[in-house]
Amino acid sequence: xxxxxxxxxxxxxxxxxxxxxxxxxxxxxxxxxxxxxxxxxxxxxxxxxxxxxxxxxxxxxxxxxxxxxxxxxxxxxxxxxxxxxxxxxxxxxxxxxxxxxxxxxxxxxxxxxxxxxxxxxxxxxxxxxxxxxxxx
Amino acid sequence: xxxxxxxxxxxxxxxxxxxxxxxxxxxxxxxxxxxxxxxxxxxxxxxxxxxxxxxxxxxxxxxxxxxxxxxxxxxxxxxxxxxxxxxxxxxxxxxxxxxxxxxxxxxxxxxxxxxxxxxxxxxxxx
Numbered sequence: 001x002x003x004x005x006x007x008x009x010x011x012x013x014x015x016x017x018x019x020x021x022x023x024x025x026x027x028x029x030x031x032x033x034x035x036x037x038x039x040x041x042x043x044x045x046x047x048x049x050x051x052x053x054x055x056x057x058x059x060x061x062x063x064x065x066x067x068x069x070x071x072x073x074x075x076x077x078x079x080x081x082x083x084x085x086x087x088x089x090x091x092x093x094x095x096x097x098x099x100x101x102x103x104x105x106x107x108x109x110x111x112x113x114x115x116x117x118x119x120x121x122x123x124x125x126x127x128x129x130x131x132x133x134x135x136x
Numbered sequence: 137x138x139x140x141x142x143x144x145x146x147x148x149x150x151x152x153x154x155x156x157x158x159x160x161x162x163x164x165x166x167x168x169x170x171x172x173x174x175x176x177x178x179x180x181x182x183x184x185x186x187x188x189x190x191x192x193x194x195x196x197x198x199x200x201x202x203x204x205x206x207x208x209x210x211x212x213x214x215x216x217x218x219x220x221x222x223x224x225x226x227x228x229x230x231x232x233x234x235x236x237x238x239x240x241x242x243x244x245x246x247x248x249x250x251x252x253x254x255x256x257x258x259x260x261x262x
């Protein structure tokens with residue numbers, strides 16, 4: 001078990017940028033390798049764990065909602081939280097509070113915390129490194 | 137921990153957010169005790185240029201108050217002992233006269249960046 005902690009800062013809204021998926025893959029790999037993980041979601045990224053994301057059918061693909069199985073970041077995040085918990089790894093997802101308020105994004109999945117820039121500073125200070133994945 | 141925040145994308149969402157969100161979070165973290173400096177590159181080197189202003193945006197009858205003032209944000213960041221660097225080549229590429237910048241901003245060549253970055257425990261590139 002790796003006892004070190006990594007902090008990630010995400011900024012892009014869901015369904016907009018491949019950077020987010022790449023970042024989530026890096027986070028998933030970090031969990032698999034036993035790192036404790038902090039994620040600070042800033043600006044549009046606070047919608048990544050939004051509880052009301054829904055799958056939909058896709059007529060162009062000729063599939064109903066179940067067959068389509070559209071990706072939902074909230075499910076990916078919940079799955080990583082579950083994997084971390086199973087392996088005794090700390091996994092903290094912190095949504096920037098003001099960013100949540102201006103977007104009406106307060107209804108997040110279970111386990112998501114609300115935080116401030118001061119919390120980001122504390123998380124980063126206690127980490128061996130921090131990766132920022134900004135909006136272009 | 138000593139942190140350098142690098143801002144490369146100038147005027148990102150500044151109208152909607154009433155400021156540059158990276159400079160804003162830098163100010164907020166610094167006010168919470170963070171030891172932090174700023175490096176401006178790319179289009180963000182325009183931030184310390186004096187004399188810039190933004191008129192309030194208006195849609196229909198809705199006039200938005202409190203337009204962004206990134207120049208004042210940089211002034212505020214500098215006022216508490218933190219350093220702000222601007223990349224010389226990016227200033228020159230945009231024909232920005234160094235004399236038009238806030239006096240406290242330190243101009244640094246791209247070739248000097250490795251030695252600057254070595255002085256920080258974490259470097260965040262926004």
